[in-house]
Amino acid sequence: MTGDILFISKGSGKAIFITKRDVIIKSYCSLSSTCSFRDRCQSCNIIDTAKSYMMDRTSSFGIKTLDGELSAGIGEYKIGKSILLEVMGLGSCIGVVLFDISTGISGIAHVLLPGASQNGETKYAETAIEKMLEDMIKQGARKSKIASKFAGGAQVFKHMNLEILKIGSRNAISVEETLIKNKIPILAKDVGGEVGRNVIFNPLDGSLIIRYTKGGILWL
Amino acid sequence: MIDLENLSEMELDVLKELGNIGAGHAATALSKLLDKDVNIAVPEVRLGEIKNLSNEFINDIVAGVVIALQDLEENKSGYLYIMFPEASSKQIATNLFGLEEFDEEMYESTIMEVGNILSSSFCDASADFMDVILLPSPPSFAVDVPTAVIDSVVSQMAQKSNHIILFETSLSCDSDIEIYLALLPEPRLLEDITKLMEKL
Incomplete structure (x- = not known):
């Protein structure tokens, strides 16, 4: 896979991740204004969901993909x-x-x-x-x-x-x-x-x- | 009125020469101002569709100075758009004042004035060497991504055409200053250029 666009909705947060070769190249997170990592996401339940999806592509709760x-x-x-x-x-x-x-x-x-x-x-x-x-x-x-x-x-x-x-x-x-x-x-x-x-x-x-x-x- | 889409190679070449001479003199002015050698990149003239405009510029925040150009009869000739990437604009202000820190207002008016000086020398050169009179308006100033700065100017031009001609070059000195300079001609300027060619 060369690139997926992921939409993740977990608890109070929502995020869109644009990925290329399983690397997140752009993120739009609804919590970024209160998040201490800002746009340099490191670890939270939203990004962990994205990472685990990119590892094995099994859809879990709260994750959807866009077609482009x-x-x-x-x-x-x-x-x-x-x-x-x-x-x-x-x-x-x-x-x-x-x-x-x-x-x-x-x-x-x-x-x-x-x-x-x-x-x-x-x-x-x-x-x-x-x-x-x-x-x-x-x-x-x-x-x-x-x-x-x-x-x-x-x-x-x-x-x-x-x-x-x-x-x-x-x-x-x-x-x-x-x-x-x-x-x-x-x-x-x-x-x-x-x-x-x-x-x-x-x-x-x-x-x-x-x-x-x-x-x-x-x-x- | 001239149709931008159907310009001849010759007309584009004359426009490029006008841009070349203008940008060359702007480079000299910048060199005197900073007391440094200034390099000028090989300029390009491109005819493109307005919808693709965002691909033409860099994507970083710039301090943008926009100057409207008129001929002697107060017809709009086009716009000069000078982009200073953030690091370069800070470096220019630092060089001119010999200070590391200065307040926002001082910095903004410095960049505006540099834009003013560059555009004035551009226009002087075009009058002296090409006999094309371009009168610059006072500068307008914004800090944002290049497309966001220029889209209100483009909206003016879009009322007449779906195409846009862009003369673009960059001036650089040392490793830390780079300035992008663009000329967006209105059909009027191209008509003046055509008249000029008829006289030759």
Whole structure:
């Protein structure tokens, strides 16, 4: 095996481990802010479960595997089932997730601009969300079960002399308006602030995981 | 308006030359400022799709300085984006002040000013040698991963095109300072370049 993506849920903690050749190369743990090891996991019941799985591949209680990962580039969206969805390096951009927990079909959009496009370009919030929704329904998701979570729209500039750089909050408003217009419930959001984000979506439990570029992880 | 996707080799070459001259003079300015030898990497011009932009930059936190460029008629010509990896930016501030410690504000305004000096010499050179007038805006400053810093600029450019042209090079001195310099031209700058070529 070259690489597994593990989702482990034990007691009050949840973690995603991305592994390559049985070595953990990335971890997203919901307890990392209170854990003394931070991101350099050494030993706890979560990591021990992961390690024992990698030794003998026998599934034990509280461990599930994902079928891969998909990353949406700027202005793109990606849809998958049991696949870890990602958008990386969000500044003013927003990562919008739509998911139908009953079928597992989920999508993530990397929104760059507020408003709608004249010719179907998915870099615009409204166009991206509506196209992704349509596409998910085509693939078998049920409209009535679809909910959303989103994060991004930061204002990373500390000293700013260009008005045009203030686009993050406009993106966030546009995303929210589109979701309300399409009657999609918003279960969680994390927008604004001054720090960039990497956003991951775990379709197995519907959690949105935000890793701030300057450290810190938030599970929503 | 010029379609970025269909630029000729020749136009890209002229753009590369403009970047070369600009970056060369920025390197001289940095060398004078730090009183050290500065090396300049072989520059590259790439035409890419915006969706793949995050693959173009390093993944570490940088102090990013963004400067908007205008021509004499106040048309947007593009953006200069100067990235100082954290260790390099600290080293530059240390060299300039001869201090090991300084407060955050002092450090930020130092990096902004270095960005300002580099972009001014870039623009001077482009006017002197290529007759392309680029007026730099005051710098904007952010500390984050390169994509997060630049995505608001990219969102401006994305309203017109799905493609982006990136001129990129790096300046380095000793083993501990490395600065990445990128020029993101707007179609206007490419039109100016085309006009310039017609005159030849």
